[in-house]
Amino acid sequence: MTTETLPKQENAESALGGHVKGYFERVRGGELGALPAVFGLVILCVVFSVLRPAFLSAVNFANLFTQGAAVAVIAMGLIFVLLLGEIDLSAGFASGVCAAVLAVLLTLQGWPWYLAVLAAMVTGAIIGLVLGSLVAKLGIPSFVVTLAAFLAFQGVVLLLVKDGTNISIRDETILAIANKNVPPAAGWAALIVGVAVYAAIQFVQARRRVARGLVATPVAVIAARVVTLAVVAGVAVYVLNLERSRNAALVSLKGVPIVVPLIVILLIVWTFVLRRTAYGRHIYAVGGNAEAARRAGINVDRIRISAFVICSFMASLGGIIAASRANSVDPNTGGSNVLLFAVGAAVIGGTSLFGGKGRALDALLGGAVVAVIENGMGLMGYSAGVKFVVTGLVLLLAAGVDALSRKRAASTGRR
Amino acid sequence: MSQGPILELRGINKSFGPVQVLHDVAFSVYPGEVTALVGDNGAGKSTLVKCIGGIHPIDSGEYLFEGERVHVSGPRDAAVLGVEIVYQDLALCDNLDIVQNMFLGRERKSGLVLDEDTMEEMAAKTLAGLSVRTVKSLRQHVSSLSGGQRQTVAIAKAVLWNSKVVILDEPTAALGVAQTAQVLELVRRLADRGLAVVLISHNMNDVFAVSDRIAALYLGRMAAEVKTSEVTHAQIVELITSGRSGELGLKNGNGAAS
Structure with missing residues (x-):
């Protein structure tokens, strides 16, 4: 038997060169990673700050974070479902249901904030458990299951907030999440x-x-x-x-803003789970080749269900953040464009709709792009209609880049 | 080689509903040898392999491993014994790298965290032990590998677990000439390391190039188990197509009648 090990030891110079070369090779081969999102973010920021200097103000910069927070958190959960090649169309209204649960318990029932938050998070997890079980055990396509849930949850929110009234939130702790700031010294530390x-x-x-x-x-x-x-x-x-x-x-x-360290913690936790644990590895495996994962002894059904649980759980956190920012919960919380923005954020960030490719960080990068578009166009004075059209086009563009890079990867033998 | 078989099946029967696929099949596999399993389409090769791998439970018959009767009721049981099957469609994840694929489902962990370094070392050692030098980096995605390299990774994955019996389901079916030669060389090396290798193949050239023994299935029956050196190309073809060849093969009629 030979004793040589496979990877050759290289000196530092050529290792660096090899690393850089390897990166460019991967990009040329269609593995764009975060490149489109970062590129788009820079261009958008330059354009908006030239057209509207107010875009660069400190107030607006802070606004960007609190505006984009809920969508970024929901997107982070969606990435788990997207990694499996599935989709959760109900994540937006799931966040609405959880926010409504929070508001009802907090304001109408007078529960303490921590119990209300716990109830909202448990609601999210249960929603995920039901959706995931329907997809994994019954084998209904996730598109259909979550489309049905999308409609049903819209109704649940309406029922919870009693037909169109809105429930205001007065709890200091919940309001602080999106409205209060960390002391400057603590931020630096x-x-x-x-x-x-x-x-x-x-x-x-x-x-x-x-x-x-x-x-x-x-x-x-x-x-x-x-x-x-x-x-x-x-x-x-x-x-x-x-x-x-x-x-x-x-x-x-x-x-x-307090919501920023919150998101950073979520980012670190989910990045750790995806990259450093066997569970995360199995998520990628199921997304890449479910049959191979099954033969390797991975419980594919359990992985599927758990991904939906994580997705809906993160949606509940997104709902709480949205409730905090709006100071209230109404029938439209988590509705309208929230889901589309979240899916858009994940895809723009570089997560593939075909499964098997994506990172937790994608949610933040893509979320930043979505938030900048919405914020910048608001500053420019465009109507909601134009904003919807532009965001829709950006989502389409991102999905197009995803599909093209996949084709490119196939033609260069990377897939 | 005078050693006894490491894996021995006796009188295996297997039916799917009214269709009996395996009739009283006996099959032996010896350490350090390549046993070729041949037979026409529908002869029962895949079913036999899946019975060995625990994917299909056997209806009746004896399953002996290292001389002892064992009960294999699932893929896990087979893996515990040291029986690994490399399927034709390889079962690799394109979006994972070589190391990740080799350890899929059996990751090394230190505490909660994956122990990437140990896994990479073990993978490198296994590939080096098989004298595989064609892959550039262990951290490249499987999607960027050629067919032969993928087959190599799949085989290395099976060998990694100190397995004793490795079953290869048509490993060269989709490969070009040079890559086929590479994989066959690898198959031979596995046997030389003392493993028992079962090679399923339709290609007589491959079978005669690497195997020590040939087992021919005909319509769900074991037509013959012979040493490769004692038979000719034509005899094996006859065994595959009609179940008998002169003195060899099934005695009564074409075997299907009894």
């Missing part, structure tokens, strides 16, 4: 700790791989990633820590 931990994990991982003779990410690439994260997050924290109040003497308004 969290940023520094976050970047340091990220850098430490990356370097330790690379060193361990080098020690075991495996091909590791070159130090220069890790450094570039850490610096990029530090700069992007640093600028965001800096701008969010600027005074946003029109009359600072009367009431001070500065700091990172």
Whole structure:
């Protein structure tokens, strides 16, 4: 038996070159990753800030986060379902149902906020369990199951909020989620700790791989990633820590909105689950080749159901955030464009509608694009009609890029 | 080789409803040898393999592993014994890389977290042990591999688990000439490492190139189990098509009557 190991040890120079070359090869081969979303985001931001300088103001920057938060959270859950090649059309109204449960318990029944939030989250999980079981066990296409649920949940929201009235939310804690900010000092501290931990994990991982003779990410690439994260997050924290109040003497308004660290935590948790646990690996496997996953001893039904549970659970969190931002819940909470925006966010971010490809981060990148479009066009004074048309076109464009990159991947032998 | 069989089936019967697919089949597999399983379409090769792999339960008959009677009632049981089957359609996930595919469903973990480094090392060692040098990186997606490379990964996946019996279902059916040669070489190497290999093939050239023994199925019966060196090309073809060839094969009629 030979003792040589397969990956060749390379010196640092050629490793870096190889890494960069490998990246370009993947992009040319149709694995665009986050490229379209980042590219689109930059272009949109430049266009809007040239046309409407108000777009760049600190107030508007903070608005972007609170506007896009609910959609990004729902999109993050949707990614699990999309990874399996399924779809959940009911995620929007599922978030509405959960928000209505929250509002009814909180305002009408006088429950404490933590119990009401728990009830809303449990509602979300149960919705997912039912939808997932219908898809996995009965074998009804997810498109049909969730389309039916879409209609039914719309009715449930109406029933819960008693035909068209709206229930206002007065609980301080819930209102704080989308309306209050983290103290500026805490924002900086969290940023520094976050970047340091990220850098430490990356370097330790690379060193361990080098020690075991495996091909590791070159130090220069890790450094570039850490610096990029530090700069992007640093600028965001800096701008969010600027005074946003029109009359600072009367009431001070500065700091990172509380919803931002909330989303960052969700991002870290789901990224960890998808990339570092066997469960996450199995999600990708089922999305890539369900039959192969079954033969490998993976319980495909359980994976399917769990993905729907995660999706609806995240929708419940999205509903809570939406309720907090609107200060109330009405029959349209989670309705109209919420679902389309969430699916759009996931797809624009780079998650494939064909399954097997996607990351939790996609929800944030795509969510940012959707939020910027909505916000920027609002500032330009376009009507809701134009906004819908443009967002629809952007979703179509993203799905087109997805389909084309898949074709490209097929023609270059990557799929 | 004078060792006893590692896997032995005796008097296996298997029916699907009114259709009896396997009649009193005996089949032996020896360590360090390649046993070719041949037979025309519908002869029962796939059914026999699925019975060995625990996918179909056998109706009656004995299943002996390393000389002891065992009961295999599911794929897990077969895997525990050390029996691995590489199916024709490979069962690889295109969107995962080589290491991820090789460990799919049996990931190494340290605590809650996947132990990627150990998995990569083990995968590299297994591939190196099979003298596979055609893959560029263990972290490339399976979608970017050629047919032969995919077959190699699928076989390496089966070998990774210290398996004792590896069953290959038409591993060369979809491959070109050079890749076929590569895979056959790999099959031979598996046997030389002491594994018992079962090769299902329609291609007589492949069968005679690598096998030590040939088992020919004819209409659900084992027509003959012979040493490759003792038979000719033509005899095997006869066994496949009519169930008998001179002294070899089923004695009474065409076998289907009794």
